[in-house]
Amino acid sequence: MSRFRMYPTPAQQDALIDQCRHARSVWNLALEQWSMWTRDKGPTPRFPEQCRQLTEARAVFGWLRAGSNTVQQQALRDFDQAVKSFYAGTHRRPTWRKAGLHEGFRIVGAQAIRIEQVSRKWAQVLVPKVGWVRFRTSRAIPAAKSYRVTRDRAGRWHLAFAAIPEPIRASGAGRIVGVDRGVAVSAALSTGELLSCPGFSDRELERLKHLQRRLARCRPGSNRRLRGKMAIAKLYARARDRLKDWAEKVSTDLARRFDVIRVEDLHIPHMTRRPKPKPDPERPGAYLPNRRRAKARLNRGILANGWGALVRRLEQKAPGRVEKVRPAYTSQTCSVCGHCTPENRKSQAVFRCVACGHQAHADANAATNIAAGRAVGARRETPVRVSPKREPQHATSA
Structure with missing residues (x-):
């Protein structure tokens, strides 16, 4: 993601905290419904039914109606996707969101493209029920269809766009x-x-x-x-x-x-x-x-x-x-002659091969072995005892 630092005013911070509270409450309610499933009961409500329940709850509770319907419905959609990912085996089980720890909400759709460039270093985004919030453009703003507003434990607000940047091209020198x-x-x-x-x-x-x-x-x-x-x-x-x-x-x-x-x-x-x-x-x-x-x-x-x-x-x-x-014996193997023994590692930073006398920084020597792929075939100093009269065995034999 491409993340930017937001600088909301004190009034906007209070409105953003309310939006985070609404998204967290809706997520925890959906998680509570999902956790109440038992074999003797029917299936728990899914995303369409939860949206209808959210509409009824907004008509009853004023604190919920004061928030953005887009933020609250998106919290239900995110929870539904989390449940599907859990059943697919790609993610862990959804957990409870806590105040001060999981502060954030997501905006998707046409409202996610309401962004204006104010100057060379500043831009602003229109957050529902909050207004235009400034953020610092430390890099080019990507073309994304959604963004997420988060608040960390230090009280800093960030704006993250769901856009994957292009990978870095190789130099072509074969290094x-x-x-x-x-x-x-x-x-x-x-x-x-x-x-x-x-x-x-x-x-x-x-x-x-x-x-x-x-x-x-x-x-x-x-x-x-x-x-x-x-x-x-x-x-x-x-x-x-x-x-x-x-x-x-x-x-x-x-x-x-x-x-x-x-x-x-x-x-x-x-x-x-x-x-x-x-x-x-x-x-x-x-x-x-x-x-x-x-x-x-x-x-x-x-x-x-x-x-x-x-x-x-x-x-x-x-x-x-x-x-x-494979990292086995990379710090004990000489990068020059390939001799492997614990005595080569004199200390944390000193490597001195007892066979050829090669001396180098221990971590740099291990990095050279990793670059050569020598760790795959690294062996201990003591060879495996095999009788010289034994016939060669095939690799597939037991």
Whole structure:
């Protein structure tokens, strides 16, 4: 999607919040009807019947009638599509929308094309029941038939058009690059480049710790706690913007410079799972140390370096040119002679081959192996013991 930052007035912000509240209420009501299905009852209402019920509800309740019928019907249509996607197996089960977390609504149809360019940097969109809202044109406005208005936890409003941009063309030089993702170095290229994703600064970390301590002393439900949560959300939003900006710039640069981009086939959700508790057999009800503090720190480092965002944007900008390589032993294999042993990795950043003496940055050496596809055929130093008198076996034999 092409997303733009919106700058509504205080009165428009209140109207937008009401529209988000109406869309969220209609979605949750539809989800409640769908969740009440049992085998002994009839089928739950579908989209046409829910639209008729919405018309009856708007005639009874004034707060619902004050909102836009387009926004409310579109929430029902989105829920109907979510249910179909769930039954098709392409998406997860629809969940409840919460205030402050899922704030947004969608506009589709003729009302979605009411956009005017005010100046070179500013434009405005006509939102139903709200009026003309300004937004910053950081790029060309795409030709889309729908858009979505959202509000993040930091209180910022965004306008996203449902338009898929054209993929980046390959350079045609036949260049191949390998990308090794890490924690100390966010992305190491086979060309020797070491890229680091910007995160929190030292001053921001001190302020974050101060705000978290202040938040712990606030009374639940108070305005002071709400202001503290908003201040913390702004810090996290700033760091998240830096991560997205870094992923966009790096993915665009790689898609333009190289024809084939090879990355490790990593399962990030599995890598960032919590360690399972270890029961103590000698003390019933007690548990052994499982190093969950160290694992939590590693998980934060993985997520803060944008591993998934970088590969996801590469696949979108360079479709068909991103290859995933098996990551086994890429950090222990020499990129010059192919010798594989754990002793090659002297430290986190130093790689020195014990066979040929090749020395390089450990992440850059792993990226070179990924670019060559050497990780697929990587073996350990100790060979498999097979009798030399054994006859050659066919690959299809048991």
